Amino acid sequence: MKREKSIELLNKAIAEELTAIHQYMYFHFILDDLGYDLLASIFKKTAIDEMLHTEKFAERILFLGGEIEMKPAKPIEHIRDPEEMLKLAMKSEEEAIDMYNEFALECANHRDAGTKQIFESVILDEERHYDTFNIEYENLQKFGMEYLSQQAMERSKKMGAPRNSNQ
Secondary structure, three states, rough: OOHHHHHHHHHHHHHHHHHHHHHHHHHHHHHHHHOOHEEEHHHHHHHHHHHHHHHHHHHHHOOOOOOOOOOOOOOOOOOOHHHHHHHHHHHHHHHHHHHHHHHHHHHHHHOOHHHHHHHHHHHHHHHHHHHHHHHHHHHHHOOOOOHHHHHHHHHHHHHHHOOOOOO
């Protein structure tokens, strides 16, 4: 097993996950501010999943005796349009799936089945993320701004509902 190569790949994965965490939390903040609760919560939940991926990668690096590098791969993009957010998210998830498939194969080639399995398990999550973002994108295409308006109206209803005095 070539530990150094696995550590290098795991640190690259951490860099990409940190970028995703920052990007998705930025989207969460913007969408939450606009009142788009459903879409905002999807980005927040996905960011949390990406944090868990980072943790898996970091734990494996430590197991292999390496040093964890905590540097995002690139700065976030300041996008405020929900459709553009979803497009970027889908593109990012597709790139992650391709990258982790390559990393899993590379780990298999240098006899590191443990790291290979970690990358393969993360691929399944990234595929689920892609599917979620794709469904939201299709909903936005199908229903237009009414889809987002409905989310904002639901928030307003909750905020304007009378409070139960028994609470």
